[in-house]
Amino acid sequence: MVNLEKEIKRRRTFGIISHPDAGKTTLTEKLLLFGGAIQEAGAVKSNKIKKTATSDFMEIERQRGISVATSVLAFLYKGKKINILDTPGHKDFAEDTFRTLSAVDSVIVVIDVAKGVEEQTEKLVEVCRMRQIPMIIFINKLDREGKDAFDLLDEVEQKLGLRVIPLSFPIGMGYDFKGIYNIYEKNINLFSGDNKKNIEETIAFDDLNNAELEEIIGSSAAETLRENLELVEGVYGDFDLQDYLDGKLQPVFFGSALNNFGVRELLDCFVNIAPAPHSKMAEERLVHASEKELSGFVFKIHANMDPKHRDRLAFVKIVSGTFERNKPYLHVRHNKRLKFSSPNAFFAQKKEIVDMSYPGDIVGLHDTGNFKIGDTLTEGEQLHYRGIPSFSPEHFRYINNADPLKAKQLYKGIDQLMDEGVAQLFTLNLNGRKVIGTVGALQYEVIQYRLEHEYGAKCTYENFAAHKACWVDSRESDADELAEFERVKHRYLATDKQGQLVFLADSAFSLQMTIDKYPSVKLHYSSEFA
Ligand code: G4P
Numbered sequence: 001m002v003n004l005e006k007e008i009k010r011r012r013t014f015g016i017i018s019h020p021d022a023g024k025t026t027l028t029e030k031l032l033l034f035g036g037a038i039q040e041a042g043a044v045k046s047n048k049i050k051k052t053a054t055s056d057f058m059e060i061e062r063q064r065g066i067s068v069a070t071s072v073l074a075f076l077y078k079g080k081k082i083n084i085l086d087t088p089g090h091k092d093f094a095e096d097t098f099r100t101l102s103a104v105d106s107v108i109v110v111i112d113v114a115k116g117v118e119e120q121t122e123k124l125v126e127v128c129r130m131r132q133i134p135m136i137i138f139i140n141k142l143d144r145e146g147k148d149a150f151d152l153l154d155e156v157e158q159k160l161g162l163r164v165i166p167l168s169f170p171i172g173m174g175y176d177f178k179g180i181y182n183i184y185e186k187n188i189n190l191f192s193g194d195n196k197k198n199i200e201e202t203i204a205f206d207d208l209n210n211a212e213l214e215e216i217i218g219s220s221a222a223e224t225l226r227e228n229l230e231l232v233e234g235v236y237g238d239f240d241l242q243d244y245l246d247g248k249l250q251p252v253f254f255g256s257a258l259n260n261f262g263v264r265e266l267l268d269c270f271v272n273i274a275p276a277p278h279s280k281m282a283e284e285r286l287v288h289a290s291e292k293e294l295s296g297f298v299f300k301i302h303a304n305m306d307p308k309h310r311d312r313l314a315f316v317k318i319v320s321g322t323f324e325r326n327k328p329y330l331h332v333r334h335n336k337r338l339k340f341s342s343p344n345a346f347f348a349q350k351k352e353i354v355d356m357s358y359p360g361d362i363v364g365l366h367d368t369g370n371f372k373i374g375d376t377l378t379e380g381e382q383l384h385y386r387g388i389p390s391f392s393p394e395h396f397r398y399i400n401n402a403d404p405l406k407a408k409q410l411y412k413g414i415d416q417l418m419d420e421g422v423a424q425l426f427t428l429n430l431n432g433r434k435v436i437g438t439v440g441a442l443q444y445e446v447i448q449y450r451l452e453h454e455y456g457a458k459c460t461y462e463n464f465a466a467h468k469a470c471w472v473d474s475r476e477s478d479a480d481e482l483a484e485f486e487r488v489k490h491r492y493l494a495t496d497k498q499g500q501l502v503f504l505a506d507s508a509f510s511l512q513m514t515i516d517k518y519p520s521v522k523l524h525y526s527s528e529f530a
Helices: 002-009 024-034 051-055 057-070 091-101 119-130 149-160 212-217 219-236 241-245 263-273 404-419 442-455 479-488 508-517
Strands: 011-018 072-077 080-085 106-112 135-140 164-166 168-171 179-182 187-191 200-204 250-254 279-281 286-288 295-303 312-320 329-331 336-338 344-347 350-353 362-367 376-378 395-401 424-428 434-438 459-463 468-473 493-495 501-505 522-524
Touching: 002 011, 011 024, 011 091, 011 119, 011 263, 024 072, 024 080, 024 106, 024 135, 024 263, 072 344, 091 119, 091 295, 106 119, 119 135, 119 149, 135 149, 135 263, 149 164, 149 219, 149 250, 164 219, 168 219, 168 250, 187 212, 212 219, 241 263, 250 263, 286 312, 395 404, 395 442, 404 424, 404 442, 434 442, 442 459, 468 508, 501 508, 508 522
Parallel strands: 011 080, 011 106, 106 135, 135 250, 164 250
Antiparallel strands: 072 080, 168 179, 179 187, 187 200, 279 286, 295 312, 295 376, 312 362, 329 336, 329 376, 344 350, 344 362, 395 434, 395 459, 424 434, 424 493, 468 501, 468 522, 493 501
């Protein structure tokens, strides 16, 4: 189908990742401005959970409500359909971000020039690196004093384990910031220094030895730039597109999102080099985007914040084929056909009903509890997409029912919240008690609040001392050793929602002892290890 291939080729679905405050929201907004999706700066509501809100879960929920609209921001640029999948920066919602990364075809990493590589960046980039997701790096806030460009490139390589290649290079920095030499396009962008205004002048400049350089940026800056670019060429070599696409080489751009500087260059290069949707590995086989039959998977479920409309929105990434309104699709886990009369597409900051979506697109499906994160939709084939594992939570608490008359509501509520991926549920093998594991402490408040307001159930928590949840892999275990492990560690064994066996280690020390004592029983920090 010619049309399908054409549509696939023009799609770019990506995520922007960064440590909070590096400038992700600002960059997103500037990209949308270029795409004409918004008309003025300040129009994108920040989806970040503000630090001050940590104890105010109403505020968190309100902010998460806003994020439905900004979950997928789509716009057209130079004939390409760009889908930005938003990722929450707050570390308590890191799992949301990991899951969203299963639905992107590439990412842009934003780094603050003064702060360099920060903790959240390290964690997120590691996930992208392991999955070989192509990454472009944007070093932001060049209008401020920051680290030396070469030092920063070294830091990125060392801390993030990447191999970088600068495709632009700053001329000065902070007070002395004059502009950027765009290595990719061979031109100079002059920074007017007029804060907050989008004034820039681009001068084509492919011969750096031309004496005009002195006239444009001054003699000392010209000399430094020549030296720097010589060093860039000597140290980093040439850009290799295939290496970038294979996740082995990461191009770097410099700029200032706030001043809209260096952003167009980033976007122009991005639409040129970033991959269109290509293929995805299912448990059964490799599925190509250009296959005629639809397949897609749920990577995010968002509860409706309006109590009058309890339905949820399941976000489905289309992997192959076309998604058509009112056509019956197979919900593989339930082995049931479902039809969707009002699938939502996302455009700019709006969502609207759409008749047809293509690979790379995200459709939002209204759901009354059928979907769970990781579910696959197909036209009949049994396909299961992987890459949405659960990771070991950091916090663990028993959950108790505080209103005996509402037990049913409580369990339904817990069940659905877990399907949304708010937290993880473990049932202790010893006594059937339920333990909730979360990435951040914040989620306990969110769960309690939502159980009460959405399901009319009340819960209390009780401390449960656990250090890590480890998924038990006994495929190659020695039978006697496994039996002893299960007998000795009975108190610490639990079952997750998928029925997998989990070892809840009470301390780092006991975990290490267990690993040493039962070497054939493999313990994993993530639920997907096959
Ligand atoms: P985030 O989504 O990654 O968390 O970061 P966000 O875009 O919200 O940016 C964090 C702060 O950094 C904001 O300032 C923003 O204005 C500022 N910023 C972003 N890009 C640049 C840049 O290129 N140069 C400079 N100097 N600052 C930049 P804030 O004071 O926290 O918020 P606001 O009051 O300005 O919105």
